[in-house]
Amino acid sequence: MNDGAPELIEAELHRLKPARPPEALLARLAAARPAPRARREGRVQPPVVFDSWRWLLRWLAPATAAVAVIAALLVWRWPGADRTPAVLPGEGLTKSALRANAVEFDRQLVAAFDAVARLPSGEPVRFRCREWTDGVTLRDAARGVVIERRTPRLEVVPVSFETY
Numbered sequence: 001m002n003d004g005a006p007e008l009i010e011a012e013l014h015r016l017k018p019a020r021p022p023e024a025l026l027a028r029l030a031a032a033r034p035a036p037r038a039r040r041e042g043r044v045q046p047p048v049v050f051d052s053w054r055w056l057l058r059w060l061a062p063a064t065a066a067v068a069v070i071a072a073l074l075v076w077r078w079p080g081a082d083r084t085p086a087v088l089p090g091e092g093l094t095k096s097a098l099r100a101n102a103v104e105f106d107r108q109l110v111a112a113f114d115a116v117a118r119l120p121s122g123e124p125v126r127f128r129c130r131e132w133t134d135g136v137t138l139r140d141a142a143r144g145v146v147i148e149r150r151t152p153r154l155e156v157v158p159v160s161f162e163t164y
Contacts, residue, residue: 098140098147106135110152114159126159 110131117125131154138147 098138098145099142100138101141102137102139104135104137104139106133106137108133108135128157128159130155130157 110133112128112130115127115129117127119125131152133150133152135148135150137149139145
């Protein structure tokens with residue numbers, strides 16, 4: 001193709017005049033045009049500032065959130081709150097330290113089920129789900145202290161699912 005051909009075609013296109021649309025189309029477009037609204041002659045009322053609940057909610061929601069954040073910061077940093085530990089490091093640590101005689105680990109199966117999902121490509125994938133409860137129990141026979149901690153855990157394992 002010649003390098004000057006696009007410029008020649010462009011120049012020829014600029015010289016062409018578009019054809020006039022059919023009269024039937026122009027009449028339909030004119031009929032479909034909405035009628036102009038009559039202007040009201042009179043005073044324009046200024047907008048009322050407090051006219052609905054929307055104005056109240058628009059400012060009340062962020063203000064409430066700000067007050068909640070400030071209250072949380074004040075409570076967290078309140079100077080009278082006592083946050084010192086019962087036993088300071090290095091002070092009689094051997095006398096007051098917990099010595100666990102028996103430590104028990106517990107793992108209980110709460111539920112087991114399978115779930116099927118579809119990947120974005122449409123391929124099905126199967127998951128084997130198990131709900132566990134892990135527990136730890138510490139006992140200090142000398143002081144009669146028992147500390148027990150239970151934590152729920154969800155285990156999800158994908159299982160290959162082949163289709164032919």
